[in-house]
Amino acid sequence: MAIAARPFWVRVHRWAGLATALFLCVAGLTGSILAFKEELDAWLNPRLFLAADPGLPMMDPFALRDAVREQLPWARVDHVPLRREAGRAVVFRLTPRPDPATGRPLPLRATHAFADPYRGKVLGWRDEGALSLARENLLPFIYRLHLDLTLPGVWGRLLYGVIAVIWTLDCFVGFYLTLPAPGARRKGFWRAWRPAWLIKPGASASRYTLDLHRAFSLWLWALLLVYAWSSMMFNLRDQVYMPVMSTVMPFDTSWRGAPVRPAPMAAPALEGQAALSAARRAMDDLARERGFTIDGEESLMLDRRRGLYAYLAHSDADLRRHVGNTAILIDADTGERRGVYLPTRGAWGDTFSNWLGALHMAHVFGLPYRIFASLLGLVVVMLSVTGIIIWRRKQLGRSIAASRRPG
Incomplete structure (x- = not known):
C-alpha cells in the first residue's frame, strides 16, 4: 500500500470499529459467560439438571423417551439421548405436534424437557427461545443475545454476519496500520515495529489507551481473526463462508443436502x-x-x-x-x-470448519483454553472501548484545533 493510502485506511479502520463496537461488546461479554454455560446453567438450575442416584439402573433410552411422551402429550419427542451421566438429568429436545385438522404445527410450550433417567419422571421443561431473565431462562437468554441479539427470524444472525464480515476485513486493516511507515524503517523494520507490541510504562493516559488497543490486537491477532471468520461461518455460511472456502477446500455437503419431503x-x-x-x-x-x-x-x-x-x-x-x-x-x-x-x-474443508467452530466455542484444549476464551471475550470488549476512546480524543483534538484557526 502506498504512503498516500495510509490516511484512507485509518478512516476505514475508524469507521469499521465504530460500526462494530457495540455488537462486539455484546458478543464479547456474553461469550465470556458462555465459555462456562453448562456449569453455570446447572448451578443456577439444579432441579432441572441433577437427578439423585437411588442405586437403581438407568432406564432404557426408548423406555425413558416413551415416559416423557406420556407426561408431555402437547409435544412431540423424536429425540432419544443415548449418552448418560450418573446423577444427571437427561435432556430431550421437543418439537411441535401437528394440528389434526390443518397439519400445521401447534404452539409449543417448551423446547427442552429434563427427565430423571432412573425413574422416568419429567423434572421440568423450558422454552430456550423465551426472552426472560428468570433463573431457568437466564443462560439460554444470554446465548440468544450472543447468537442473534434476540431479534426475530433470521435478522439477528444476518446482522451479526455483516458485523463478522466487517470485523474480518478490519483485522487485516488494523494489522497493516500497526506496521511502521516506510520512513521509520530506515533504522530497521523490527526496531521500528517493536513499540507497537509493547505497553509503555509510565505513559500518559492517551498513550496508555493507544498501547492497550494496539498491543493486545497484535498479540492476539490470529485468534481474533479466528473468532471473526468463525462468526461469519455461523451466521453467513451459505451466503459467504461456503462460496469463499469451497474455492480452496473440498467439503462433504451430504449432511445438509438431503431434500425436504x-x-x-x-x-x-x-x-x-x-x-x-x-x-x-x-x-x-x-x-x-x-x-x-x-x-x-x-x-x-x-x-x-x-x-x-x-x-x-x-x-x-x-x-x-x-x-x-x-x-x-x-x-x-x-x-x-x-x-x-x-x-x-x-474432507479438508469440514475439518478446518470444525476446528474453527471448536476454537470459537472453547470445546478443545480443556479448562485452560476455556478460561482463556472467557478472558478473550473481555479483551474484545476492551479493544472496542479503547477504540472509541481513541476516536473521541482525536475528534476533540481536531475540533479544538479548528476552533483556534483564524477565520
Whole structure:
C-alpha cells in the first residue's frame, strides 16, 4: 500500500470499529459467560439438571423417551439421548405436534424437557427461545443475545454476519496500520515495529489507551481473526463462508443436502431399537471406510421433514473429549446411508470448519483454553472501548484545533 493510502485506511479502520463496537461488546461479554454455560446453567438450575442416584439402573433410552411422551402429550419427542451421566438429568429436545385438522404445527410450550433417567419422571421443561431473565431462562437468554441479539427470524444472525464480515476485513486493516511507515524503517523494520507490541510504562493516559488497543490486537491477532471468520461461518455460511472456502477446500455437503419431503413423515418404518440398530450398522461401515473408532453414543433423532434419522456418536475423530459430533444420516424407512458429518478424517474443508467452530466455542484444549476464551471475550470488549476512546480524543483534538484557526 502506498504512503498516500495510509490516511484512507485509518478512516476505514475508524469507521469499521465504530460500526462494530457495540455488537462486539455484546458478543464479547456474553461469550465470556458462555465459555462456562453448562456449569453455570446447572448451578443456577439444579432441579432441572441433577437427578439423585437411588442405586437403581438407568432406564432404557426408548423406555425413558416413551415416559416423557406420556407426561408431555402437547409435544412431540423424536429425540432419544443415548449418552448418560450418573446423577444427571437427561435432556430431550421437543418439537411441535401437528394440528389434526390443518397439519400445521401447534404452539409449543417448551423446547427442552429434563427427565430423571432412573425413574422416568419429567423434572421440568423450558422454552430456550423465551426472552426472560428468570433463573431457568437466564443462560439460554444470554446465548440468544450472543447468537442473534434476540431479534426475530433470521435478522439477528444476518446482522451479526455483516458485523463478522466487517470485523474480518478490519483485522487485516488494523494489522497493516500497526506496521511502521516506510520512513521509520530506515533504522530497521523490527526496531521500528517493536513499540507497537509493547505497553509503555509510565505513559500518559492517551498513550496508555493507544498501547492497550494496539498491543493486545497484535498479540492476539490470529485468534481474533479466528473468532471473526468463525462468526461469519455461523451466521453467513451459505451466503459467504461456503462460496469463499469451497474455492480452496473440498467439503462433504451430504449432511445438509438431503431434500425436504412434500409432507412431514408421520410414522417411519424403522422405530425404536430397530432404528438404532440400523444406525449402528451404518456407522460401523463408515468407521471402517474412514478409519476411526467409535467409543460412545450420543443421540438418535428423527427428522420428519426429511424422513431421516440423525445418529451421533463419539469417536477418535472428534475434537471434543466428552461430546460426540461424529454423525450419520440414515433413511428412516430403509436404514440406508444418506449423509455423514465428520469432525476430522473427512474432507479438508469440514475439518478446518470444525476446528474453527471448536476454537470459537472453547470445546478443545480443556479448562485452560476455556478460561482463556472467557478472558478473550473481555479483551474484545476492551479493544472496542479503547477504540472509541481513541476516536473521541482525536475528534476533540481536531475540533479544538479548528476552533483556534483564524477565520
